Amino acid sequence: MAFENPTRERIKEILKSSNTIAVVGLSDKPDRVSYMVSEAMQKKGYRIIPVNPTVQGTILGETCYASLTDIPEPVDIVNVFRRSEQTVPVAEEAAAIKAKVLWLQLGISNDEAARIAADAGLEVIMDRCIKVEDSILLPGGK
Template sequence: MAFENPPRERIKELLAGAGNVAVVGLSDKPDRVSYMVAEAMQKKGYRIIPVNPTVSGSILGETCYASLSDIPEPVDIVNVFRRSEQVVPVAEEAVKIGAKVFWLQQGIFNEEAADIARTGGLEVIMDRCIKVEDSILLPGGK
C-alpha cells in the first residue's frame, strides 16, 4: 500500500501537542534551510533540540547532541533534514528513544524508514515542511 501522510487535522493535533522537537541535521549556519526552519519554529514556541554530530556546543541557544540517543529528555517530534537514503538509521533511533512523530522534511521520502517508524509506534509524515504546515494549521501559534 502506498504511503499517505495523516490528514491535515491530525497533523494540526500533532503540532499543537508537541513540545520538544529534535531536529536531525540542524545546521549551525544561519543561511541554511534547516536553521531558518528551526529558528521559525522556536519563535512559534516549540523547543528545538539540535542533533548534529559535526557541531559541538549549541545551535539557537540549545545544546547540540551528536545523536537522538544522547538527548536526556523525551522527544515529541523527530524532524529530519537528511537525504532520503540516510534516514533509515534515524527512524530506528527515533523508535529507540520513544519519539511520537517521525517527520521528514519537504523533498525527503523513504518507505523503509516510514515502515520502521510506524512499526515502532510513531506517526509518520514525509515530504512536508514542518514550518509550512505549522503556519497553515496554527497561524496564531500553539
C-alpha cells in the first residue's frame, strides 16, 4: 500500500499539540534552508533542538546534539533535513527516543524510514515543509 500523509486537519492538530522539534541536519549557517525554517518555527513559539554531529556548541541559541539519542528531554517532532537515503537511521533513533512524529522535509521521502517509524507508533509526514504547513494551517500561531 502506498504511503499517504495525514490529512491537513490532522497535520494542524499535530502542530498545535507539539512544542519541541528536534531538527536533524540543522545547519549553523544562516543562509541554509534548515536554518531559515528552524528560525521561523522558533519565532512561532516552537522549541528547536539542533541535531548535527559536525557542530559543537549552539545553533539558534540552543545546545546542538550529535544525535537524537543524546537529547536529554522528550521530543514531539523529529524534523529531518537529510537526503532520503540517510533517513532510515534517523527513523530508528526517532523510534528509540519515543518521538511522536517523524517529519521528512520537502523533497525527502523514504518508505523504509516511514515503515520503521510507523511500526514504532510514530506518525509520519514526508515531502512536506513544516514551515509552510504551519504558516498555512496556523497563520496566527498556536
